[in-house]
Amino acid sequence: xxxxxxxxxxxxxHIARDKRTLFILLGMPIMQILIFGFAxxxxxxxxxxxxxxxxxxxxxxxxxxxxxxSRYFDITQDLRSYQEIEGAFKKGKIKMAVIFPAxxxxxxxxxxxxxxxxxxxxSDPNVANTLTNYATAIILDYQDRITNNRRLPHTIKxxxxxxxxxxxxxxxxxxxxxxxxVLMLVCTLMTAITIVREKELGTMEIxxxxxxxxxxxxxxxxxPYLLLSMVNITSILLLSVFVLEVPIxxxxxxxxxxxxxxxxxxxxxxxLISTKTDSQQTAMFIALTxxxxxxxxLSGFMFxxxxxxxxxxxxxxxxxxxxxxxxxxxxxxxxxxITAVWKETLILTGMLLFLLALSIRNFKIRLA
Amino acid sequence: MIxxxxxxxxxxxxxxxxxxxxxxxxxxxxxxMPSVIVNNIxxxxxxxxxxxxxxKGVSFEVQQGELFGIIGPDGAGKTSLFRIxxxxxxxxxxxxxxDGLDVVKDFKAIRHRVGYxxxxxxxxxxxxxxxxxxFFATIFNTTVKDNYDxxxxxxSQIEPFKNRRAxxxxxxxxxxxxxxxxxxxxxxxLFLDEPTTGVDAVxxxxxxxxxxxxxxxxxxxxVSTPYMDEAGMCDRVALMQxxxxxxxxxxxxxxxxxxxPLVAVKDNNMLQLLNDLQxxxxxxxxxxxxxxxxxxxxxxxxxSAVQQYLQQHxxxxxxxxxxxxxxxxxxxxxxxxx
Numbered sequence: 001x002x003x004x005x006x007x008x009x010x011x012x013x014h015i016a017r018d019k020r021t022l023f024i025l026l027g028m029p030i031m032q033i034l035i036f037g038f039a040x041x042x043x044x045x046x047x048x049x050x051x052x053x054x055x056x057x058x059x060x061x062x063x064x065x066x067x068x069x070s071r072y073f074d075i076t077q078d079l080r081s082y083q084e085i086e087g088a089f090k091k092g093k094i095k096m097a098v099i100f101p102a103x104x105x106x107x108x109x110x111x112x113x114x115x116x117x118x119x120x121x122x123s124d125p126n127v128a129n130t131l132t133n134y135a136t137a138i139i140l141d142y143q144d145r146i147t148n149n150r151r152l153p154h155t156i157k158x159x160x161x162x163x164x165x166x167x168x169x170x171x172x173x174x175x176x177x178x179x180x181x182v183l184m185l186v187c188t189l190m191t192a193i194t195i196v197r198e199k200e201l202g203t204m205e206i207x208x209x210x211x212x213x214x215x216x217x218x219x220x221x222x223x224p225y226l227l228l229s230m231v232n233i234t235s236i237l238l239l240s241v242f243v244l245e246v247p248i249x250x251x252x253x254x255x256x257x258x259x260x261x262x263x264x265x266x267x268x269x270x271x272l273i274s275t276k277t278d279s280q281q282t283a284m285f286i287a288l289t290x291x292x293x294x295x296x297x298l299s300g301f302m303f304x305x306x307x308x309x310x311x312x313x314x315x316x317x318x319x320x321x322x323x324x325x326x327x328x329x330x331x332x333x334x335x336x337x338i339t340a341v342w343k344e345t346l347i348l349t350g351m352l353l354f355l356l357a358l359s360i361r362n363f364k365i366r367l368a
Numbered sequence: 369m370i371x372x373x374x375x376x377x378x379x380x381x382x383x384x385x386x387x388x389x390x391x392x393x394x395x396x397x398x399x400x401m402p403s404v405i406v407n408n409i410x411x412x413x414x415x416x417x418x419x420x421x422x423x424k425g426v427s428f429e430v431q432q433g434e435l436f437g438i439i440g441p442d443g444a445g446k447t448s449l450f451r452i453x454x455x456x457x458x459x460x461x462x463x464x465x466x467d468g469l470d471v472v473k474d475f476k477a478i479r480h481r482v483g484y485x486x487x488x489x490x491x492x493x494x495x496x497x498x499x500x501x502x503f504f505a506t507i508f509n510t511t512v513k514d515n516y517d518x519x520x521x522x523x524s525q526i527e528p529f530k531n532r533r534a535x536x537x538x539x540x541x542x543x544x545x546x547x548x549x550x551x552x553x554x555x556x557x558l559f560l561d562e563p564t565t566g567v568d569a570v571x572x573x574x575x576x577x578x579x580x581x582x583x584x585x586x587x588x589x590x591v592s593t594p595y596m597d598e599a600g601m602c603d604r605v606a607l608m609q610x611x612x613x614x615x616x617x618x619x620x621x622x623x624x625x626x627x628x629p630l631v632a633v634k635d636n637n638m639l640q641l642l643n644d645l646q647x648x649x650x651x652x653x654x655x656x657x658x659x660x661x662x663x664x665x666x667x668x669x670x671x672s673a674v675q676q677y678l679q680q681h682x683x684x685x686x687x688x689x690x691x692x693x694x695x696x697x698x699x700x701x702x703x704x705x706x
Contacts, residue, residue, distance in 0.1 A: 006506035010495065017494045202490035206549075209454045209484040210507050211476075365475075367456045 003212055007220035014194070015224055025190070029182040029232045033239045036174045044130045047095040050077035050088050057105035063116075063142055067098065072134045089121055096120040096131045164249075164333050171244040176328035177301030179236050180321040181292075183229050183263050188291045190225050191270030192283040199278055205367065214363050222267045229263045249335030258331065258341070261348050262324040266291070268355035269320075275362040295321040323348050401468055403557055403588040404430040404453065409462035411448050411611075422448040424611040425462065430590060430604075435583045438592040439599050439699070440608030446592035447487060449608075450561045453590070454484045467556055480508075483555030487562040489542050493535030497526055497545055500534050501552060508553030518585065519548045522578050540571035547578065551587075558582070560591040564598065576601040599695040607699050614702040619695060626693040626701060628652065631671045632660035633678070634687040641683070648677050653704060660687075662697060 015022055049067070053060050068075045073096075077088055085097050099117040101107075108114040118135050120128035165172040195218070198204040207217055233256065240246040248255065269291060277283045296302055298312065299321040305313055316322050323344045330336045338345070411423040423445045430436040438446050451457040453466055455475035464471045469478050491500045501523070505512045516523075526544050529537070534545060543563060550558060560579075564572040576598060579589055583603075591602070599605045600619045607614040607622070615622060633654075635641045642661055645654040650669030654661055663674065671690045678686040693701075 003507055003509065006503055010492065010499070010503050013495055013499065014492070201493070202486055202488045203492060205456060205486050206484060206490050206504075207507070208456060209479050209482065210504075211480045211509060212507050366458060367451060368458075 004216055004220055007212070007217065008223050011194070011221060011224045015228070025186055025228055026231065026235075028185070029178065029236050030239060032178045032182060033175070033236055033244070036178055037171055037239075037244045044072055044127060044134065046074045047072060047127075047131055048076045048093060049073050049096045049098060049131075050079050050085070050094045051075055052079040052082070052085065052097060052099045054102040055100050055104035059105040059108055059114075060100045063100075063139060064098075066138050066142055067135065070134070070138055072131070085119060089119075094121070095127065096135065098135065169244075169246070171240065171246045172333050173329070174301070175236065175240040175244065175246050176325050176332060177299065179233065179259065179328055180262070180299055180301065180324050181295055182232050182236065183259065183324075184266050184291055184295050184321060186229050186232060187225055187263050187266035188270040188273070189284065189287040190228075191222055191267050192273040192277070192287050193280050194221055194225075195271070195274035196277055196280050196283040200280060208365065208367070214365055215360060218271055218360075218363060222271070225267060226260075226263055230260075233259045233263075246333070248332050250331035251337065254338055255328065255331050258324065258327045258345065258348075261345065261352065262320065265320045265348055265352040265355060268352055268359060272355055272359035272362065275359050275364065294319045298322060299325045301325055320348060320351050323351075401432075402429040403432040403434070404436075404464070404466050404590065406449070406453070406464045407462055409449065409452060409459045409464055411445070411452060411457065411460050422611050423452075423459070426608075426611070426613050427462075428606050428613060428616045430588060432588055433583065433586050435579060435589045435591070435601070435603045437599055437602030437605040438590065438608055439594070439596055439605050439695075440592075441594055443610075444608040445611040446608060447561055448611075450484075450559050450590070450592060454482060454559050455479060481556045483550035483553065483558040485546050485550040485558075485560045485563055487565065489546060491534045491542070491546055491549060494533060496531050496533050497537070498530040500545060501548055504549040505552045510553050512552065515552055515554050518554055519551050521581060522551070523548045539567050540574075543567055543571065543575065544578075547575075551582070555587065557588045557590065560589065562592055562594065564593055564595065572598070596694075596696040596699055605695070607702055609703055609706060612706070614699075614706055622695055622698045623693055626698045628667060628701075629665040629670055630691055630693050630697060631663045631665065631674055632657070632687075632689055632691045633663055633674065634660045635678070635683050635685070641678075641686070644678070644681055644683075645674075648674070650674065650677070653701070655700060657696070662691075664697070664701065 015025075051064055051067075053064065064075065067073045077094060079085060079088060079097065082099075085099070088094050088097065097119040099119065101115055101117075104114050104116070116139060118132050120132050122128040162168055195204075198207065208214070237248065237255075241248060270287065273283055273286050273290070277286060294316075298305070298308075298316040298319045300316070301321075305316050305322070308316070327341045327344050327348075330341050334340075406426055406428050409423050409426045410421070413420045413422055426445070426449060438449065440446055448457065452459045453464060453471060455471050455478050458472060466478050467481060471478060492503070495503065501512055505515070522544050526537075526541050526548075529541070534542065537545065547560070547563070550560070564575055567575065572595075579591065580601070583589060593599075599622070602619060604616065604618050605622065606616045615625070617625065633641065633645065638656070638661065642654060642656065645651055645661060645663055650665050650673055651663055652666050653664040656662075665674070671688045675686065675688045678688070
């Protein structure tokens with residue numbers, strides 16, 4: 001036990017004395033949360049649009065101020081002719097153009113129908129879609145108001161309610177994602193590197209010719225990173241609750257338990273990498289391609305898994321982050337208990353045991 | 369040639385016997401079993417195409433309390449041998465034991481009782497001297513206090529800098545620290561793989577003196593080195609080349625086995641001199657050696673014959689003197705006859 005404690009203390013010395021790495025390890029989750037929370041957001045806010053108003057009557061002016069007043073749009077340009085539209089898009093200054101034809105109000109008054117054209121920059125299809133949807137909603141809203149006193153026959157009204165995330169905040173989905181990513185990075189990458197570093201420096205050679213059991217070496221290496229991950233989980237949760245205002249709806253204990261389970265799985269994977277590689281570079285490369293990319297691509301955090309082709313959907317099942325991401329969403333955002341996520345928890349536990357067994361079996365007690 | 373080898377072999381066997389006798393006198397109170405037994409060990413690396421035979425059937429024994437040197441150039445197989453003996457590598461053939469424990473079967477027990485200092489500095493560079501020492505003490509289930517006597521002589525030299533990080537030490541200090549760490553658990557056998565490589569001449573000399581004093585504490589020490597001048601510091605040496613042991617003997621025994629006359633020759637034009645010497649019928653081998661050329665003569669030839677030959681070839685004042693062979697001469701002779 002004294003051996004073990006001494007080894008763990010030595011690991012802490014390594015981590016604490018490598019100030020730059022420590023700074024990255026502790027600063028990274030904070031940076032990521034802040035970047036995802038404020039800079040990299042897929043919410044559409046204040047998109048620049050242009051208006052070509054060929055009618056310039058009370059109705060178009062009312063619509064124009066409705067658009068401008070919404071938080072989605074910012075009217076930055078008034079166009080005078082059809083030809084100017086393309087130029088404005090090409091300069092990249094606007095995301096969408098709204099075109100009112102001549103006689104908009106009189107058409108609306110006399111024929112009960114009028115047209116408005118929305119031209120969107122679909123080089124980013126998701127944004128184009130969102131923008132046209134928002135604009136349509138605003139226009140329909142206006143129409144509702146002017147027809148309010150007249151009852152139209154046969155109208156179906158859609159009534160929407162956004163459960164769990166009524167404000168449609170992006171933070172609700174990326175907080176679990178960032179948690180998965182950060183834990184992955186700290187645990188898998190750092191454990192793999194730290195063990196391989198001892199091989200590279202030759203200290204593993206001395207450690208092997210000592211009474212210290214290899215298994216103890218490995219566990220002692222993992223302990224500091226487990227603690228470091230706990231710090232990171234705490235800082236992510238604090239930031240998301242107090243800065244991004246994402247509530248923890250479920251049990252905090254369950255959430256922490258699941259996080260530790262996922263952390264251990266990542267540690268075991270890092271261990272497995274370290275048993276198979278001899279240089280820090282290889283270890284880093286394998287950790288990044290083998291774990292980091294799948295975590296981003298196949299966990300459902302960036303891209304919905306449901307839309308993927310079947311082979312990728314099957315492949316995504318072996319990515320631990322997918323299950324963790326799911327669990328965190330269910331527990332933290334939906335506020336569900338263990339009964340809702342026991343299956344995923346079991347899968348993660350299975351992965352942990354499998355990886356751990358494999359890496360202990362592969363741990364070399366000799367040099368070659 | 370074959371006769372010569374036989375002579376050398378006989379001689380070395382005699383010598384081993386005599387040394388065994390000496391040891392048994394010195395350590396009569398202790399166990400008589402050799403501390404390290406290496407029996408026909410082979411090791412190869414790589415696959416079919418680029419197969420390297422690192423050890424080709426190496427055998428020798430090291431007695432308890434002996435300071436045993438393994439001397440050979442880079443690539444002789446010294447490190448492979450050390451790694452096999454410290455249980456870091458498995459031999460492909462043969463058997464070996466350390467303290468009576470088999471290096472394959474009993475590797476766990478061996479790891480409790482040997483000290484190992486790899487050729488490369490292998491301590492934690494970001495830990496201080498003191499932290500490194502304390503760490504290795506704990507790993508071996510002991511404390512610095514318990515075994516301070518053993519390392520005192522060495523450690524006291526670097527103790528004033530104990531709060532300095534190991535990565536910032538000079539070569540000689542690193543080496544002292546590494547030796548302290550390898551010794552802190554009072555190993556019964558100490559393996560030092562090229563401890564003096566890359567260390568300045570003064571520190572090297574100091575280091576060997578440290579080993580001599582460790583030997584007095586009854587620790588068996590195996591040390592490998594590429595420097596032949598260090599052979600004289602050992603009780604016995606094994607000369608190794610290309611994975612084979614050429615000779616195992618005491619330094620004196622190795623030298624005594626050198627039966628042919630040896631002369632040192634010096635003149636103004638050393639290059640021409642070497643060429644002329646090599647053409648002389650009485651010369652078995654001639655090679656540059658410091659400021660002289662060493663010339664191994666065939667039996668029946670002597671320094672005066674060389675002097676005569678040179679004067680016939682227009683050398684005015686060649687300096688020719690009969691000398692006693694040193695380890696390096698022996699090693700060169702052994703290498704060429706192998």
